[in-house]
Each structure stands twice: as C-alpha cells, then as structure tokens.
Amino acid sequence: MKAYVVNQWLKGPEDLVLSTNVPEPEPKQGELQIEVKAIGLNFFDTLMIQGRYQIKPPFPFVPGGEFAGVVKKSTVSQYKAGDRVFGSGFSFAEVITVEASKVLPIPKNFSFEQAAGLYITWPTSYAALVLRAQLKAGEYCLVHAAAGGVGIAAVQIAKAIGAKVIATAGSTDKLEIAKKFGADYAVNYRDKDWTEQVKKITNGHGADVVYDPVGLIEQSTKCTAWNGRILVVGFAKGTFEKLPTNRVLLKNISIVGIHWGAYTKNEPESIPKVWEGLFGLFESGRVQPALYHKVYNLANLPQGMDAINNRETYAKVVATVGGHDSKI
Known part of the structure; x- marks a missing residue:
C-alpha cells in the first residue's frame, strides 16, 4: 500500500516521501483496520513530523491525525466490516489500524470529506x-x-x-x-x-x-x-x-x-457528553462541516500542509485517498 513513513525528524512537509510498498498493518485486539477514504489535515501535522509536537511517536511512524473511511477488519463487537467511520489515528496511508475507542460512526448524510475533519x-x-x-x-x-x-x-x-x-x-x-x-x-x-x-x-x-x-x-x-x-x-x-x-x-x-x-487521560467522563452535544447539532442541520475549496489527494498531501502553514487556506483542508463516491 501507499503511505508516508517518517524515519527521522523532517524540516517540513516538503521532505515527506510517499512510499508505495508499505505492508498493510493488521489490527490487534481492540483495533480496527480501516481503508482510508479522506484525511483531515492540521497545523500540528507539521509539528509532529518536525518533532515539535507534544506527541513524539517512535520511528518509523506514519504521521497524520484525522481520517474517515470504511472498516475492513474488526476485532470488536460494535463495528463490522463495511461500516463508515471517522476518527483519530496515524492516517497518512491507504490502510491504517486504530483503536476502536478512537473511532465514531459517520453522521448521516455526511461525506467522507466532511467527516475527515470532525474528530479533533x-x-x-x-x-x-x-x-x-x-x-x-x-x-x-x-x-x-x-x-x-x-x-x-x-x-x-x-x-x-x-x-x-x-x-x-x-x-x-x-x-x-x-x-x-x-x-x-x-x-x-x-x-x-x-x-x-x-x-x-x-x-x-x-x-x-x-x-x-x-x-x-x-x-x-x-x-x-x-x-x-x-x-x-x-x-x-x-x-x-x-x-x-x-x-x-x-x-x-x-x-x-x-x-x-488530554481529556482521555484526565476527564474521560466528559467525552461522551461532548459527542452527544455535537451529534445533536450535526443531525439537526444547525451546523455543517466547512471545507476548503481545493481538495488534495494522497500524492500532493504535503502541498495541503504547506498551504495551511502559509495561512493560505480557510475552513478544513482535506485530502482524499483513492477514487470514491464520497457518499458511499
């Protein structure tokens, strides 16, 4: 599969290289294997590959913080293959594994692109x-x-x-x-x-x-x-x-x-309340995800990161992964 793999701290997005023969990761117990359909880009993605973010994964690692996609394999009862989900994980890849606790079902009528920027x-x-x-x-x-x-x-x-x-x-x-x-x-x-x-x-x-x-x-x-x-x-x-x-x-x-x-560690009881409030807003139509007019793809994803860093963008910047109908 294709993925961005970081083996050392980089100067910036321009140093990211897309690898084409990365093995697909297999889910451990409590995890899901996800076919990524869209990636939400964030300013902190650049900090992470530079070693300037509070989270510093061990090398080698796939960077990224947000995604939306389809479950390929599940080790938990609440999700099954084919479910449309969004969440947080190391997402700059075609296929990822992620803890089921960091995933939620995509709200009704939301596209993968809209859902990719929801979780954070x-x-x-x-x-x-x-x-x-x-x-x-x-x-x-x-x-x-x-x-x-x-x-x-x-x-x-x-x-x-x-x-x-x-x-x-x-x-x-x-x-x-x-x-x-x-x-x-x-x-x-x-x-x-x-x-x-x-x-x-x-x-x-x-x-x-x-x-x-x-x-x-x-x-x-x-x-x-x-x-x-x-x-x-x-x-x-x-x-x-x-x-x-x-x-x-x-x-x-x-x-x-x-x-x-830090709520996961320090105040986990508040997390369901926040998502309950948000899903109520999503389903009511009173709010809607706003997307930057230019949608990137996996190959030119670093350009999207640069655009964020240069403050050229607005709303949520998203990269799609593979051709797909975003509503399916």
Whole structure:
C-alpha cells in the first residue's frame, strides 16, 4: 500500500516521501483496520513530523491525525466490516489500524470529506465554548482566525448556542467566509485598531468570551468584558505570549486552557457528553462541516500542509485517498 513513513525528524512537509510498498498493518485486539477514504489535515501535522509536537511517536511512524473511511477488519463487537467511520489515528496511508475507542460512526448524510475533519476540530471548539467558557445565549463571543478549521467550527457552535459572534481574520475573503457560516460581525485583526472596533461593536461592553487559536491574548485583554473568559486554544503565530496580568485582575478575566487531547487521560467522563452535544447539532442541520475549496489527494498531501502553514487556506483542508463516491 501507499503511505508516508517518517524515519527521522523532517524540516517540513516538503521532505515527506510517499512510499508505495508499505505492508498493510493488521489490527490487534481492540483495533480496527480501516481503508482510508479522506484525511483531515492540521497545523500540528507539521509539528509532529518536525518533532515539535507534544506527541513524539517512535520511528518509523506514519504521521497524520484525522481520517474517515470504511472498516475492513474488526476485532470488536460494535463495528463490522463495511461500516463508515471517522476518527483519530496515524492516517497518512491507504490502510491504517486504530483503536476502536478512537473511532465514531459517520453522521448521516455526511461525506467522507466532511467527516475527515470532525474528530479533533469540532470537539475542541465545543469543549472550549461549552465546558470551559460556559458560553451563554446573548453573550458576545470573539472568535479569532474564524475562517480556519477550529475557528469556523467555533463560529457555528457559538451561533447555535445563541451568542453574538464577532469573527476576526486577516483578509476580506476570510471574513466573508466567516460571515457565510454565521458570524454576526467581522473584524480584520491586521487593522491597528481592531480592539477598538470590537469595543464599538459591543457598545463598550467587550467580548464575554474570546476564542483564540492564534496567540492574540495580550491584545484581546484590551477588548474583553468584565468577567470575560479567554480561551487558549493554540499558538498558530508560533510564539507563547506574556500576559498583562494587571488587565486580567482589573477586568476579572479568566484565562482558560483547552487541551481536548488530554481529556482521555484526565476527564474521560466528559467525552461522551461532548459527542452527544455535537451529534445533536450535526443531525439537526444547525451546523455543517466547512471545507476548503481545493481538495488534495494522497500524492500532493504535503502541498495541503504547506498551504495551511502559509495561512493560505480557510475552513478544513482535506485530502482524499483513492477514487470514491464520497457518499458511499
């Protein structure tokens, strides 16, 4: 089978080489063998192949974090061959094995491409807004990088909750995409006065919840409301910020971290609640996966990673594996 195999830390996606004679992995007890149909690409995929991510698999390993596909072989009772599933696993390959606990059935009417980006992106945003920030209807929710993978999910979830959503992005095109998926207001965070724009939109109140996967917390404290909650989702800018704790004190601000991947170890009882909430939204049609207009394939997958790293993309970037009808 074809797969990307990493034997040493790489400089970047351009160093990935697609191997064509990799043996198909066999599932152990508790695992599934999956024929991959689509792969969800993430910024952390690059960090992983560079050895800069918190998870450092032993060499050799197949990188990747999200997938959708069809079960080929099952060692557990809840799944059988032919089932359409999505999940998290080392996914840059035509066939993979994955623990059954890291797989879920694809929601009705979702394509493989839509499902490939669900497993990490959507629960991250849902857990951040619902569990950690406890966002309420009527509150102002400021979503940074609102046209990105987690950002566009956050916009839709916040709207479904009933919040007033202020989207930020770095271009007019991306702001239009955020508005298309439900944002009430749009602000370009490249504008020097963007925090003043947020305050004007909120009539001086400020944002009750700030969702930040970029690294704009220091600036966001200037336009955060009293009792505001700032969610630390990620660091797309590539640096860790020093916070103005005087503003944190004076505005009663809570700085709230969200590390969805650590819930399995530290708070497993919350995982089913998150997925129950999400499946309710998926099946109601109140939210829908948003995909980047260009769909990559296994051969040019590194180009998709580069596009993410260069901040050229919006929504979820997906690569398909093999020709298929995405609805089957």
